[in-house]
Amino acid sequence: MPYTHLTEEERYFISHLTCAGLSLREIARRINRHHTTVSRELSRNGPEYDCTIYWYNWTHPKALKRRHKARHHRRLSNQDLVNYVKRRLKADWPPEVIAEKLKTDYPDDETMRVSHETIYRWIYLDAKEGGTLYHHLRRRRKKRRRQKRYGSGRRFFPGRVSISERPAIVEFRERFGDWEGDTIEGKKSTGCIATHVERKSRYLLAAKLDDKKAESLTIQSTKAFCRIPKKMRQTLTVDNGKEFARFKELENKTGLTVYFADPYAAWQRGTNENTNGLLRQYFPKGTDFRTVTKKDLAFAVKKLNHRPRKCLNYRSPHEVFWKTSSGALVT
Numbered sequence: 001m002p003y004t005h006l007t008e009e010e011r012y013f014i015s016h017l018t019c020a021g022l023s024l025r026e027i028a029r030r031i032n033r034h035h036t037t038v039s040r041e042l043s044r045n046g047p048e049y050d051c052t053i054y055w056y057n058w059t060h061p062k063a064l065k066r067r068h069k070a071r072h073h074r075r076l077s078n079q080d081l082v083n084y085v086k087r088r089l090k091a092d093w094p095p096e097v098i099a100e101k102l103k104t105d106y107p108d109d110e111t112m113r114v115s116h117e118t119i120y121r122w123i124y125l126d127a128k129e130g131g132t133l134y135h136h137l138r139r140r141r142k143k144r145r146r147q148k149r150y151g152s153g154r155r156f157f158p159g160r161v162s163i164s165e166r167p168a169i170v171e172f173r174e175r176f177g178d179w180e181g182d183t184i185e186g187k188k189s190t191g192c193i194a195t196h197v198e199r200k201s202r203y204l205l206a207a208k209l210d211d212k213k214a215e216s217l218t219i220q221s222t223k224a225f226c227r228i229p230k231k232m233r234q235t236l237t238v239d240n241g242k243e244f245a246r247f248k249e250l251e252n253k254t255g256l257t258v259y260f261a262d263p264y265a266a267w268q269r270g271t272n273e274n275t276n277g278l279l280r281q282y283f284p285k286g287t288d289f290r291t292v293t294k295k296d297l298a299f300a301v302k303k304l305n306h307r308p309r310k311c312l313n314y315r316s317p318h319e320v321f322w323k324t325s326s327g328a329l330v331t
Contacts, residue, residue, distance in 0.1 A: 005067065006033075006041060011056035014038060018054055075114050076122070084112070085119055089136045092281065095119035097308050104314070120144075138281045157245055157260075163237060163268055166259040170235055173200045176324050177234035179256070180272035181221070183212060183243055184279060191289035193297065194221055194243075196236065197275045202309055203321035204275055206301050208294055214245040218253075225254040232321075237261060237269055278304050 006014075010031050017027045024042075028035040045059040075081060084105075088098045095116040106112035126133045127142040134142050170178045176198065184193040194217050196205040205228070207220035225233060236256040238244045240263055247258040261268040282300035283292065305318040312320050 006037070006063070008056065008060045011041070011060050011063075014041065015054050015056040015059070018042070075118060078111055081112055081114060082122075085114065085122070086133070089119075089123070089133055092136050092303060093307065094138070095123070096310055097314065100310065100314055101308065136281075138278055140281065140284065157240075157247065159248060160240075160260050161258065163259045163261050166235060166237065170199065170237070175234070176200050176321070177232045179205075179233075179236045180269040181236050181238040181244070182269065182272045182276060183209070183217070183241065184276050184283065185212070186283065186285075186287040186289040186292075190287075191292075193279070193283065193289070194224075195272060195276055195279065196221065196224065197272045198232070198317075198321060199271050201317050201321035201324065202271060202275065202312065203317040204279075204301055204304055206279070206297055208289065208292065208297050212241075212243050214243050217243045218246045218250050221250060222253045225256065230255060232324075235259060239266070239269065275304070 010033070013031050014027060017030065022030075024038045025035045028038045031038075042054055045063055046054045081102075084102065085098055088101070089095075093101075098119060099114055099116040102112050102114065123133045123137065124143055134140060169175055178199045179196050180199060181194070181196045184195060186192060191208065191210050192212050194207045194209055197203070205224040207224050209216045209220055233255050234257070236250075236254075237259045238247070239261050244250075244258070244260075250256065251258050266273050279300060282296075282303075283289075305321075306316045308314040308316050
């Protein structure tokens with residue numbers, strides 16, 4: 001049920017009915033409110049002294065003034081909390097991760113608590129004042145924008161196997177070794193990046209490509225997967241882009257079984273789409289990839305693979321993936 005503030009008329013009735021000696025439940029029934037709403041109103045805006053009464057013509061202006069005073073500013077007065085948040089933001093940590101890690105790092109200090117929504121407000125407020133904290137957000141936006149979904153369908157390749165034929169176990173992330181693949185494009189004709197993400201651990205492999213030809217992707221992807229233990233190479237789900245035209249060769253060289261998502265169904269490779277968004281923080285749209293070195297790419301990939309994730313119970317993809325590949329049990 002959506003929350004609505006008490007109106008001036010409702011406060012008028014509360015003040016008169018309170019003076020008449022009615023109970024909180026009876027007052028609530030008459031104004032069609034829950035009795036706890038009336039109780040909270042009297043506790044918050046009630047008289048400070050026993051000799052005075054709750055009266056609408058001074059409590060309502062008081063409530064309006066409080067409503068327009070942002071409560072998140074109270075947290076800004078805690079310099080230790082502010083410094084903690086800023087350090088993690090500058091390390092490119094998402095606000096939600098920062099909010100949860102505070103509970104781990106300061107389990108007994110309730111003053112070191114802040115919600116991820118409040119952190120976003122701080123960032124957007126900082127941006128309005130000319131600050132640069134928003135540069136450390138994934139999308140580098142100064143204010144919220146609605147998320148958009150998109151898909152990219154292309155012609156089908158001979159021998160293509162649809163995602164509908166992929167083993168059901170892949171969908172439920174019940175094992176390691178199932179990957180999703182895609183490419184990130186930069187400025188036109190400057191190259192791109194091939195990305196492959198393991199579905200359960202979110203571990204990222206990426207390779208710089210001089211062009212978007214199928215031959216280039218196959219060669220670089222093969223090199224990337226050869227560093228991964230064979231037991232961690234089960235399936236690879238990709239879109240219908242022409243860069244995956246030589247998928248049979250990729251299967252033969254890596255041992256992966258390649259499946260193709262449906263056209264215009266980017267959500268079927270949601271893990272990869274999300275990770276590409278994370279990588280865009282370091283290589284925004286329009287980046288000239290001729291100026292990006294392999295060292296630059298490796299640095300960004302390392303930061304993402306070592307960043308704690310909420311979906312991994314705040315462990316990092318590197319921690320989850322390599323503990324599993326070495327024989328340790330990770331769930």
